Amino acid sequence: MTTEFTLNAGGYTAVVTARAAALRVLQFEGRDLIVPFSEGGPIPDYRGIIAAPWPNRIADGTYSFDGVEHQLPVNEPERATALHGLAFPLDWAPKESDAGSLTLTCTVGPTSGYPFVLELSARFTLDDAGLHTSVTARNAADVAAPYGVCPHPYLVAGTSPLDEWVLEFAADSFLEVTPDRLLPVGVVSLDGHDFDFRTPLAIGSTEIDHAFTGLAFDGGLARLSLRDPAGAGVGRSGVGMSWDQSCPWLQIHTADKPAPLPNRIGLAVEPMTCPPDAFNSGTNLIGLEPGAQHTASWSIYAL
Structure with missing residues (x-):
């Protein structure tokens, strides 16, 4: 069985693995x-997985x-949560592929704690404007199913340390979480907060593992830019990401790790259809009716 797929177009190279439909390389x-x-x-x-049928974590x-x-299996024992869905351990099967595009599919459920059946399809397309991904879920059972999805790439702006990268995205609030389990407390305004990147700002020593909302969609897309000042003027100034209105939430994580683990090596940028613990709060949770479909889309590109 093919374990990964390579796409090339417009100066871009992408490598996607069959396991978890994960984006292993994007250059x-x-x-x-x-x-x-x-x-x-x-x-x-x-890294790079498709998190479905829920993004982020479910308490207990x-x-x-x-x-x-x-009751789902708890796969984040230190926080007693179910993390990043059920699709990531699965091998996705190729449906279509050529030099610049790929479609992978898998079926999630029924399984312990998720007695529903979803048919997932991930479409990857490379062109001069970058890598475009869409994930479609179809409810293949005869009862409604709870659903959410997000990608999980760690973006790299350049060769400088993450602290020097300049981040910009438009959101007006973020989800405060408990410090020990990262579970929702409440939505807080970004006015005057260190997490406010509505104007370009170096990340510095700020540690982030939070979901943002109140995103600005211009022409139907929200956008994020991440730039390395050391690359300015030499055509290597950073990376950008955009996503459609199916994802009104955005998880940002500065990938902080205790020594001796690799620390702050990339910025996780995760457009989400719903916030953490949405299976309990119901916030933006998709109730997918029998036979119904839902599609979410995003792109990653060089700046």
Whole structure:
């Protein structure tokens, strides 16, 4: 079985793995736009995966849907949560592929804690404007199913340390979380806060692992830019990401790790259809009816 797929177009190269439909490599003219991982090995820190049928975490792995209680396996034991869905351990099968495009599919469920059946399809397309990804979920069962999705790339602006990268994205609030389990507390305004990147600002020593909302959609797209000042003027100034209105939430994580682990090596940028623990709060949770479909789309490109 093919374990990964390579796409080339417009100066870009992308490598997508069958496991988790994960984006393993994305380069423009040989420059990394994401933190890669080694071929054939484990996927560290969920890099590049498609997180479905929920993004982020569910407290204690428990939730109620349509009046029925469910218990998911807890795969983040240190926080007692169910993290990043059920699609990432799966091998996705190729449906279509050529030099610049690829479609992978998988079926999620029924399984412990998720007695629903979703058919997932991830479409990757490379062109002169970057890598474009869309994920479509179809409810293949005869009951409604709870659903959410997000990508999980760690963006790389350049060779300078992350603290020097300049971040910009338009959001008006963020989700405050508990410091120990990163579970929602409440939505807080960004006015006057260190997390306010509505104007370009160096990340500095700020540590972020939070979801943002109140995103600005211009022409139907929200956008984020991440630039390395050391590359300005030499055509290597950073990386950008855009996504459609299916994702009203954005998780940002500065990839902080205790020594001796690699620390702050990339910026996780995760457009999400719903916030953390949405299976319990119901906030922006998609209730996918039998036979219904949902599609979310995003792009990554060089700046």
